[in-house]
Amino acid sequence: MAGKEKLFMEACKKKFKEEPTDMTTKYYCYGGWKQSKSKVEFQNSAMEIAKKRGIPMMNEDIGVPLGQRSWMPYQLSHTDIFAEADDLHCVNNCAIQQAWDDIRRTILVGLDSPHQTIERRLGKEVTPETINTYLETVNHTMPGGAVVQEHMAEVNPALVWDSYVKVYSGDDELIDEIDPRFVIDINKLFPAEQAEQLKKAIGKTLMQAVRVPTIVGRLMDGATVSRHAAMQISMAFISAYKLAAGEAAIADFAYSAKHQSLAMGTMMPARRARGPNEPGGIPFGYMADIAQSDRVYPDDPGRAALEAVALGAAVFDQVYLGGYMSGGVGFTQYATAAYTDNILEDYVYYAIDQIKSRYGGFCKLDPTNMDELIKLGDDVNAYALEMYERYPAVMETHFGGSQRATVSAAATGIAGAMATGVADCGLNCWYLSMLQHKERTGRLGFYGFDLQDQCGSANSFAYRSDEGLPMEVRGPNYPNYAMNVGHLSGYTGIPKAAHVARGDAFTANPFVRVAFADPALVFDFANVTKEIGRGALREFQPAGERSAVIKG
Structure with a gap:
């Protein structure tokens, strides 16, 4: 790249008045924190909040004198977007939060084991038609809908519009029989060579990508995701396959439904005070x-x-x-x-x-x-x-x-x-x-x-x-x-x-790879x-x- 324009030149020239190769610059002449639009916005907001609540709040004049250097905008790599550092703080940036939310609220749950339990232990037949019925039901229960008991408190759909369940598999024949609204289509979402590799690796397994509502992960924690998913999956199975909720075989089914699952993160040590999916x-x-x-x-x-x-x-x-x-x-x-x-x-x-x-x-x-x-x-x-x-x-x-x-x-x-x-x-x-x-x-x-x-x-x-x-x-x-x-x-x-x-x-x-190819995710x-x-x-x-x- 010796003869090429360095890829960082645009950002450097936007940050500083001097040439990127200059050895000297100036300090304490840029207007302090007032050179930053976000700092000015923060200061004004903090003063209003302090006046309203009667307790002092953020004050940009407290502590070290800010602004002795030129305030730098940041260019998001391989984009033309420039932003202030404040707007890249994870508390201020809802896209960063959603990236983490979309990971934390995901749990992958296989359907093979529960299907085998339904057929062998409960004597029910599993067909593409029953799978579609189940998927329609679980897309009612996962956001917080009730099915087995009447007049139950349910979750407001406007709060949990991001919650859904889709399936995927390496078995093209099976996927062709599933309602496309519930499918993450490997063939459509991946280049042909990648799709073949993925389908071979996944095989005939039918996997659910479960998206628990974002608000659940925020209100509780990542470890709650698998519990929320397991409960709502179980209720959907009981309803779709007309199972008797109290019979002994349901224990076998619940075990199989909960344990063919894949969390995004493993359990953390006790000193970190965090469960799985963190x-x-x-x-x-x-x-x-x-x-x-x-x-x-x-x-x-x-x-x-x-x-x-x-x-x-x-x-x-x-x-x-x-x-x-x-x-x-x-x-x-x-x-x-x-x-x-x-x-x-x-x-x-x-x-x-x-x-x-x-x-x-x-x-x-x-x-x-x-x-x-x-x-x-x-x-x-x-x-x-x-x-x-x-x-x-x-x-x-x-x-x-x-x-x-x-x-x-x-x-x-x-x-x-x-x-x-x-x-x-x-x-x-x-x-x-x-x-x-x-x-x-x-x-x-x-x-x-x-x-x-x-x-x-x-x-x-x-x-x-x-x-x-x-x-x-x-x-x-x-x-x-x-x-x-x-x-x-x-x-x-x-x-x-x-x-x-x-x-x-x-x-x-x-x-994991296929689950996050899903265009229905909030974060791209x-x-x-x-x-x-x-x-x-x-x-x-x-x-x-x-x-x-x-x-x-």
Whole structure:
């Protein structure tokens, strides 16, 4: 990319009056916090609230003097959307919230086991017609409708319009018999080659993608999702198949209906105080499968890796570590470094060019050739770090050392993954970048940031449970990974990069992959940065709002 315009130039020129290569700038001459439209809006709102409630509130003049630097807008990568940092905070951005809501409220429940129980234990026949009847019934019960008992309290549909159940399978003949309103159609939603891979992996299993109402996840928690789904599924089966709710066989049926299920996240340790389907339990491979860029843009593997990074940054680094584990101001600009201003974009496409010119394409580098893998890592990491030195505007954009460490390592890790087709090689390159970066600059960020990065090389290829795991099934729960923000986004992009380079239709789980291709979801997982940008512009329409039960 030596002769090409750097992908981050537009953002840098929008941020600063100086040229991106200039070494000097000015301070304390921009008008303080008043240069920010959002800060002015916040200050005015806070003053009104303080006057109304009689208790002081936010005041931009308290604490450190804000605004000594030029206030920077942020460009959402591979879009033309610019936004203020405040509008990318997960509490202020309803698109980020909905991305997490759509993941948390999803539970995948197989129909094979309950169907077998109905036929063998209860003596009922299961046909495409009865399946359609059940699906119509469960789309009544899942939002909060009653079926078995009369005059029961039900949920206002205007609050839970986002709740529904659809099915999918690798069995085209069966799917052809199902009412298309209830189908996630693999053949229509995926390129032909990806569709064939997915159908082969899924086989004849008939899987439900259950979307519990967004408001349920917000009012309760992720662990409630499976319970809500199980109760409403059971009621729908009892009604559709005319089962006697009190008979002993229902216990067998309930067990089978509840236990052929797949949550998005595993149970977290007690010290984290979170159950299943919470962000800390989501494997990186699952998050990579949830990101859908390569389904819609199959010829752009770089974009696929970058979109996975963006989704990981929003859910893992902003919502989970920035909210669940920290709170308040959170880690907004820490995470946004990975999905704004096309900086990581530039580094990743440089890496792709290098892979193609050196090896003739993706997955051509022998993963056992460590010398060559390290050479590639050396090159990509040196390029990333050099850009910070050559373009001070990029350095100022990523004003924290830990931001630069994350972005450089993510590019290096994605390079290793794409060159070999092996996610663990990418992870090893991540750690190579971190170690080289520390040698080059003396530190990687704030105290303790580099703890996991200094010991990670040793277990990057380990599969034994007390030492390591394949990268696809590691997650924020993995030892050392729950300690610091800024890593989890890159960790999401690395397995995604390996599998899109290989031409794989999914990273870790074909059922998860298909479930999030559903166009009925509120958040579009094929365009993560665009959706976050729409949230920043206040154009995104989320679910779970309570206005339907508020007068006026």
